[in-house]
Amino acid sequence: MSSDRIALISDVHGNLTALEAVLADIDARGITRVFNLGDYVGKGPRGREVVERCQERCEVNILGNWDDFLSDPDREFDNDDLRWWNDQLGPGQGEWLRGLPFCHDFLVSGRQTRLMHASAQTVHRRVRYVHDEAEFLGQFANTAATGDGPVPDLVGYADTHDPFYETQHERRTLFNTGSVGNCMGDPTPLYVVLEGVLDSPDPAPFSIAYVRVPYDVEAELAVAREMGVPQLAGYEAELRHGVYRHDLERLGPDGRLSEYYHAPQDRTPA
Numbered sequence: 001m002s003s004d005r006i007a008l009i010s011d012v013h014g015n016l017t018a019l020e021a022v023l024a025d026i027d028a029r030g031i032t033r034v035f036n037l038g039d040y041v042g043k044g045p046r047g048r049e050v051v052e053r054c055q056e057r058c059e060v061n062i063l064g065n066w067d068d069f070l071s072d073p074d075r076e077f078d079n080d081d082l083r084w085w086n087d088q089l090g091p092g093q094g095e096w097l098r099g100l101p102f103c104h105d106f107l108v109s110g111r112q113t114r115l116m117h118a119s120a121q122t123v124h125r126r127v128r129y130v131h132d133e134a135e136f137l138g139q140f141a142n143t144a145a146t147g148d149g150p151v152p153d154l155v156g157y158a159d160t161h162d163p164f165y166e167t168q169h170e171r172r173t174l175f176n177t178g179s180v181g182n183c184m185g186d187p188t189p190l191y192v193v194l195e196g197v198l199d200s201p202d203p204a205p206f207s208i209a210y211v212r213v214p215y216d217v218e219a220e221l222a223v224a225r226e227m228g229v230p231q232l233a234g235y236e237a238e239l240r241h242g243v244y245r246h247d248l249e250r251l252g253p254d255g256r257l258s259e260y261y262h263a264p265q266d267r268t269p270a
Contacts, residue, residue: 010158014044015181038064109196
């Protein structure tokens, strides 16, 4: 029985340079199916172009938290930064983003699989790299947001920009895809290759592989400077060092982290 490969990307956040590098790597591997777990916009300068590219290339597109609140027509922006990112969207893109599905469910090698952006409850609730048993089990629950289909035993999500893989309780497997345009820790763009027998209820081999793709970060930052992206210093810290823009105090004078990054539980939202 032949297997299928799907590239899982997420959290591009307007970083078109990183997205193009990742898509080129996906194409070079002969992978034709791309699923996007959300957060196309915000942070980086080219949300409009990222949305256009993902509309063209991604077979599945899922709602992210930035996609939901940034394009909300009823939202009154309380700062110029959010207004700037929202103004980068093209005609109809806000409606397209907010109309994206919350999750995508399917079978792979006999495992009921669910892809979503953040938590099973809402795109605005974060489940971090460091979490407890209740948070782990909650990612496999059916909720008003996910619907009442088959309960998954393999869940992939994004949102935190921190990749990980964990298996607990009756072979339930939870993994985070990291981020294409804004990855933390190691800022090199990251995506996942999910391989197995799609739409098959029968057990079969499957794999989850992480792929890092180097890219021209200075070219991306040059575009950001030219376009006048908000919070440029923070964007530079994220892309060069993998440190959130509001955590700049954690960088020493040499630009390196001065402490273990995952220990605190009050980190700035992604």
